[in-house]
Amino acid sequence: MIATSTRSKRRLLGLSASAAALTLLASACGGTGGGASSGGGSAAPSSFSFLSATENTVDRAVLTSLSKNECATENKALPLSVQTQPQANLNEKVQLLAGQNALPVTFHEDTPTTVVQLAQSGKVENLEPLLQKLGVEDQLLPSAVSTVKELYNGQLDALPAEYNIEGIFYNKQIFAAHGLSVPSTWDELVADAAKLQTAGVQPFSASGQQGWPITRLIGDYIFRDLGPNAMKDVADGKAKLTDPAYVAAAQKVADLGKAGYFGKGVGSIDYNTALNTFLTGKAAMLYMGSWALSNIGDPKQDSVGAANIGFMPFPAVAGGQGSIDQYPSNIGLGIVVSSQYANNTEVDDWLSCVAKNYGTDSLKGQSTISGFKVNTPVPAANAVTTQVQTTMSTATSSVLWFEALFNAQATTTSQQDAAPLVSGSMSAQQFMSAVQNALTSGS
Amino acid sequence: MHRVLGDRRAIAILLGPALLVYSLIMLVPMFWSVGYSFTKGNTIEGFTWHGFGNFSHLWSDPNAHQALWFTLKYAVVVTVGQVAVGYLLALLYVFFLRRASALIRTLVFFPMVLPTVAVGLLFKALFQIAPQYGPINQLLVDVGLHPIDWFSSTGTAFIVLVIMDVWRSMGFYAVLLYAGLVDVPDDILESARLDGASGLRLVRHIVLPLSFPVLMSSLIFSINGTLKVFDSILPLTNGGPGNSTTPLTVLMFNTAFDYGDYGYGSAIALLLTVVCLLVTLVVFRVSRRDLTKG
């Protein structure tokens, strides 16, 4: 090593060193998203970010409309920014973000147990005290508040951006053409479906890719058959999904699939395709929540016409302990607020503006009923909306849905296995024991 | 006379950065991950000691068994498919196309460089049944057969996966193996031919043994990739129907990030690592004596 050209040597050294330094550098720079402490801190967000489930178009449309109108001032101070994530991976995404301290200001979450967990570790804000502080707690419908609390372990962990009942939308024209009347029991429903099928009309449209439109049927059958506490019993360990009465419910739904009532390739039908099939008159019935009113009211999507669509409650089960007027109800996906940004003035301004105006905007712009008060009367867009609204206001009691009290693993298993159940590659017994296993082994 | 080549400072400068990055990104996390596999929890809730709980769960968990079985089945079938079709293509290039093969090689290689997700979405559309028949089902209907709901049963979904992955990578293996076949000396072939060997016999007794080493390295290369399959599955079947096309990689991802169980996820990752090591060792063992012969 004599008389080396020091300059080129230094350059070389510099190169290797800079490579190593990059690693160190990496840990020093960046960090725009993370770093904020969790637990009621008031970090300043750069936007009023909202992570929306892709399939749920209503909530982000309402927020966007608010940002342009009633909440324009708040939007100027802290602009709304919406990102979307397919619902099938939503829970995963939220967990990934939470793990990186990178939760957006507000987000959808479809698994209540995850929200409860996040709330316990101080990542998700309990909204009751916050809304009280802001003086807008009276903007929430008491019934919606109690539904939220039922889901989230007694806490108000989400805003009831929607307040839905679920049931079966049906095509009045198809029903009339085949001389069918609205079924009031499960057996009548099955008989109607059989008639439609022989007449060459697809009875049900359902998304097997999402899974939940199918498992909802199982859940509802269980509520009708075993009474409104049936799923709570499973959650509390008092009953098992593998008990014969529960398996029977899965069997009923599997039978629908076996008879081909869901049409071809139900496992690869996604949410929008299922909706589209019904709204273009290619299927007679669609099990869906009242949020679909926004699609039904939109002539661009709905070629059948809102006037030709009716709504019926999930039918009763003969001899069952539940009754037909116990409506499955939910708050949609619920908008959850991150603790790390709550109590920030700009975020709070947004939240109180949302609380005051969401109800009206949602009904006016999206024909969807929310869990917020409607402060300015809005005339109903169409007959079916009126029908749903009347049903909601007269309903005396409600039930949750199949996965409402499940952990993430059981939720995923149930929704994943829904398609195999109705396509016959999984028996009712196998389906229920797979979900029960996930329920037992998941945290 | 290795004084200058033994300069410690130079070695440190050359090797240091690579070793540092490798240690920080691979080695440390590897052991860390083994540590995780004895815990339960995640970064949100914190971790609690779980002893061998995750491993006994692994032992009894039907989902894990399913995933392990699928991983092995997939790895074996796709590896054999990729290498076998690749080999046939290579034979085609060398013996029939000769100089004209460059264009074909380029064409057949192309799918390999495409984003896997794009290929997955393409195949999903090719084989779809609803809302509209994809080209494959349309073809079946046009020739008077029944359309098949490919993604509704394990068997057919598996077939589509295999077709896709072989389609995607056969060109790559064809080129690798082609390189080996080109090296087979002409005079050996000529003399074999003079001895009366031809056709399949020529391939079996002369070409195959001579190209054995490159065949083996292709095999190792392929099986290492197929055992870790992840990005082919997600866009095409997302692990379904049910969980029947869920390999260990996807199960690990879901367990950790969907179910929030890092401990069990790490245990699954460890199982996958052990499987990779074992399979590689076995293939290596089998090939070794012939490799040294070659």
Place this chain on the structure above:
Amino acid sequence: MSTGTPTRTYAPARARRRLGLGRLTVRVLLTVLILIEVLPMIWMFLTSLKSNSDYLNNSSWSLPSHWLWSNYSTAWTTGNIGLYVRNSALAVFPSLLLLLLLGTAAGFALQIMVWKGRNFTLLIFLAGLMVPVQMILLPLFTIYTQAGISGTLWPLILTYTGANLPLTVFMMSTFYRAVPREMFEAATLDGAGILRSFWSISVPMVRNAILTVGLVEFFFIWNDLLVALTFTNNQNLSTIQVGLLNFTGQFGSTQYGPLFAAICINVFGTLLIYLFLNQKIMKGLTGGAVKG
């Protein structure tokens, strides 16, 4: 050639290397092969020009009734493809640069330099070849979050570099095996330091090898899904693969034309890069980096 990379690309002309299959059979085989490769792409391209009703109501083999080129602009603007390509590039090229720099230096140190423990060190790197990324994912997740670099592209760059180092080091040291050590001894005695010899003598010699390794690694990293899916916590950071995966949703999945247009943009974009680099790829692969 003494560069360590065999440069032979095409089979030398070999007269009468026939296995006894008829000319016709070969023709048929070839036609089938070309159809298998080309038809899916043509179908995809045609479908990308269809309108929704065209797609839903006509046979999937039919030609588009109108050629709806606007699907492409929809895909480009609504689909954010430009952004995804940019993110992929921003993650891939720095990793590639780091990888090649570190890998070449390490390959040199492990193969040319003579020291105790180099075989063991090489073995440690080789062990990394078999370890799946899943094995390091969770700790890295924790590390990046603690270090406060999540929410940037750094986690991708670092993970790509670390996880692909074993293959790079392995391949580079294989290439260096063909380079005679004496060359450096002589050069060093001539007055150049060994580090200088590495940079000015060895690197140009393995230039082709670096290119080959670079190409192989490029496609590996460019096509990664797992790492990108885990560490991109913001849609504005999505790479092509992640972006495409969430695409179906972005278009509400009833807009089939733009979805296929988006796939086409990726496929034909890659095709362009590929045709441009094809010679190098083929040369590199047949050169025997992975021949064992």
